[in-house]
Amino acid sequence: MHCVVVGGGLAGLASAVWLSEAGQRVTLLERRGSLGGRTISMPLHAVDDVPDNGQHVFASGYEHLMRYLDSVGTREHVAFPGHMTVRMPGGATRRSAFTGLPGLRAALGDLPGVTGLDRLRTARAQMRLIRQAFRQPDWLDEVTADEWFRRIGLPQSARDALWDGIVIGLTGDKPDISSAKVPADLLVTGARRARETRTPISIGYPTVDLDTLFIDGAEKRFADAGVEVRHRAVVSSIDVTDGTVSGVTLADGEKIAADAVICAVPVWSVKGLLDQVPGHERIYRAVENLTPVPIVSVNLYLDRSIGMTDWGEILYGGEGVLEQVWDRQRMHGREPRDNYFYSTTVSASYDLISKTNAEITEIQMDMLRRYFPQAANAQVVHSHVVRMPKSTFAQRPGTAGLRPDQRTEVDGLALAGDWTRTDWTTTMEGACQSAARAVDIILEFARLG
Numbered sequence: 092m093h094c095v096v097v098g099g100g101l102a103g104l105a106s107a108v109w110l111s112e113a114g115q116r117v118t119l120l121e122r123r124g125s126l127g128g129r130t131i132s133m134p135l136h137a138v139d140d141v142p143d144n145g146q147h148v149f150a151s152g153y154e155h156l157m158r159y160l161d162s163v164g165t166r167e168h169v170a171f172p173g174h175m176t177v178r179m180p181g182g183a184t185r186r187s188a189f190t191g192l193p194g195l196r197a198a199l200g201d202l203p204g205v206t207g208l209d210r211l212r213t214a215r216a217q218m219r220l221i222r223q224a225f226r227q228p229d230w231l232d233e234v235t236a237d238e239w240f241r242r243i244g245l246p247q248s249a250r251d252a253l254w255d256g257i258v259i260g261l262t263g264d265k266p267d268i269s270s271a272k273v274p275a276d277l278l279v280t281g282a283r284r285a286r287e288t289r290t291p292i293s294i295g296y297p298t299v300d301l302d303t304l305f306i307d308g309a310e311k312r313f314a315d316a317g318v319e320v321r322h323r324a325v326v327s328s329i330d331v332t333d334g335t336v337s338g339v340t341l342a343d344g345e346k347i348a349a350d351a352v353i354c355a356v357p358v359w360s361v362k363g364l365l366d367q368v369p370g371h372e373r374i375y376r377a378v379e380n381l382t383p384v385p386i387v388s389v390n391l392y393l394d395r396s397i398g399m400t401d402w403g404e405i406l407y408g409g410e411g412v413l414e415q416v417w418d419r420q421r422m423h424g425r426e427p428r429d430n431y432f433y434s435t436t437v438s439a440s441y442d443l444i445s446k447t448n449a450e451i452t453e454i455q456m457d458m459l460r461r462y463f464p465q466a467a468n469a470q471v472v473h474s475h476v477v478r479m480p481k482s483t484f485a486q487r488p489g490t491a492g493l494r495p496d497q498r499t500e501v502d503g504l505a506l507a508g509d510w511t512r513t514d515w516t517t518t519m520e521g522a523c524q525s526a527a528r529a530v531d532i533i534l535e536f537a538r539l540g
Contacts, residue, residue, distance in 0.1 A: 092537050095120060095339055095349040097326050097364070100128020101519055102507040103355035104309045105159045105526035110353075111316035112162060113534055118347065119313070120324040120339070126309070128357070129482065130519065132302040138392050138430065138473045141300045145388035145477055146417045146434050147519065148403070149295040152284030155523035163308030170422075171295035176401035177203050177252070178416075182464045184400055202252035203407055209246040216245040220254075224275040232272040232491040236262075239271035256405060262516055263483035264384045265439045270488045273516055280514045296402060296422050329354060329504065331367040336503040350540075351503040351533045355526065358484055358510035359383060369500040377493040381510055386482035387440040389455045390475035392430040398465035399433070406462050414458060430472040433459075448476045483517040484510055497528040503536050505529035 092115050096107045099121030107119045125131065132141045149156065149169055160166035177185045185203050205213055220243055223231070231239070236258045240250055255266050261277045262269045285292045297304045313320055325342040329352055338348040354364060362378045365371040399418040406414045419432040435455045437443055443451060452474040459466040494512040497505050507529040508522060515521035 092116065092350040092540075093118070093348070094351045094353065094533060095347060096353045096355055097329070097339060098128070098355035098357075098360075098508070099123070099126040099320070099322075100355065100357065100508075100522065101130050101159075101305060102509065102522040102526045102529075103128070103353070104305065105155075105162075105523045106353045106355055106507050106530055107318055108159065108162050108309055108312055109526065109530045110533065111312065111318050113530070115351075115533075115537070116317070117313075118319045118321065118349070120321050120326055120341075120347075122323065122325045124322050125306075126320070126322075127302065127306050129479065130301050130305050132300040133475070133477070135390070135473070135475055140392075140432065141302070142390040142419070142432070142434065142475060143301045145386060145479060145482070146403075146415070146436050147297065147301065149297075150281065150518075150520065151290050151293040151295065152281050152288070153518075153520040153523075154284065154288075155527050156520045158527070159523050160304070160308075163305070163312055165299075165304050165308045168297055168299045168304055169295050170298050171293045172402060173293050174401065175294060176404045177407050178404045178462050179203065179407050180461050182398075182462065184404070186401075187405070202249055204252050205246065205248045209248050212244060212246050213249040216240075216243045216249070219243040220245065221278070224278045227272065227275060231275060232270050233488050234271050235488055236266040236269050236271045236274055239275075240266065252407060259438045262486065263386060263438050264485050268439075268485055268487060270486050270491060272491050273486045276514075277516060294403075296417075298423055326356075326364060328366060329364050329368065331501050331504070334369075334500075334502060336501050349503075351505075351536060353505050353507050353526075353529045353533060355507040355529070357481065357508060359481055361506075361508075365499075368504065374495045374506075377495055377510065380490050380493055381484040381486065383481040384438075384483045384485050385440050385444045386479045387437045387443050387451060388477040388479070389435045389451060390477070391433045391435065391452070391455065391459075391471060392473040392475075393433065393466075394430060394470045394472055395468075396427070396431050396465060397433065397459055397463040397469060399463070406458065416459070416462075435459075444478050444480060448474065451476050486516060497525055498532050503533070503540075505532040 094110050094115045094117050096103050096119045107117050110117045134141050175187050177187050258266045258274050262273050326339045327342045328340045330337045336352045340346050402421045404416050415436045417434040507525045509517045511525045513521040513524045
């Protein structure tokens with residue numbers, strides 16, 4: 092069976108890899124000149140380095156993402172240290188973990204900056220939060236995370252210390268925008284995966300660049316399996332004949348016949364491709380309502396160490412957004428050469444993204460100097476600003492039911508992508524889980540056909 096995969100991001104890569112593993116003939120079509128989508132590296136000749144387009148982290152429950160890494164032979168390049176660090180203005184730090192004594196202390200309201208009666212209020216509110224996450228009230232998708240926190244009486248100090256950051260980390264968006272149902276669903280999913288695998292919840296990171304992690308092994312797999320990869324192949328429509336997919340049409344008019352198609356393009360690129368698909372109007376509603384969320388990352392090459400104590404540090408009170416700093420030397424296990432490499436991430440960067448590179452760099456350096464005393468006299472050797480205006484999508488109140496299933500009304504056609512319905516929000520795991528489900532649909536179609 093000839094299967095066409097449209098889109099060479101992570102969902103498309105996983106779809107093509109797993110279809111080829113199942114013995115199918117696969118053609119992968121990517122509109123750009125390279126694969127990877129939103130998970131790529133970006134060579135910097137000025138500093139002879141290959142940084143990523145923003146720091147990507149992993150959760151221990153990412154079973155489908157780990158399956159993909161197993162398939163392409165790079166799982167060994169992911170580390171799970173079991174902790175991160177919260178850093179206060181002025182330089183004070185506190186080790187953060189989800190389990191053991193730190194996790195118990197957090198559950199009892201012992202959080203950075205939470206004092207006095209707020210500790211008791213935090214413990215009570217967190218119990219209400221967990222209870223409502225597992226037994227969700229009908230109104231949960233009607234309110235924002237901000238409103239949910241206020242309803243359960245969560246003190247602002249606890250929000251500053253932990254919960255607003257969790258929402259932004261899980262959703263990529265601010266608590267006053269994101270539906271409360273999104274972090275609630277993800278907390279339940281994470282807890283369920285931890286119970287199933289008997290593995291404590293942990294955050295991990297790649298020890299190599301993203302091209303090495305996601306793309307190089309896939310390309311070797313494609314070469315070995317005879318997968319045809321076509322770059323600069325812009326698909327204008329997915330073609331349907333008598334209720335069954337028949338192929339795709341490219342923007343230049345070329346038609347590619349196919350027995351099955353997986354559409355694995357980002358949510359903001361799908362409109363127009365599915366016009367021949369019955370029920371496409373419902374899918375397009377998701378396109379219109381799952382609006383993009385920007386993220387700005389800055390790769391900073393400095394003339395000295397800023398004194399980080401952990402691989403990743405969350406900055407307490409980061410001006411209303413989750414601000415994180417990553418020690419790329421420590422993460423990649425290398426000694427500094429001509430500079431010290433740090434990466435910063437600003438999620439929900441609606442205001443920051445429109446500023447100039449110089450302004451963004453200065454804002455990030457000012458931030459580092461507030462939190463890291465050793466950064467006071469640090470000079471920038473090179474700065475690399477990465478704007479991702481469509482890094483993720485917003486799930487506002489009322490959008491919980493909009494994400495479509497991978498199965499369509501057309502035989503032989505499946506959808507994939509982090510924007511389709513999965514157990515996760517817009518994550519690498521969501522992309523890979525959607526790909527696994529799409530591949531299962533196509534293989535089922537092959538067996539029945």
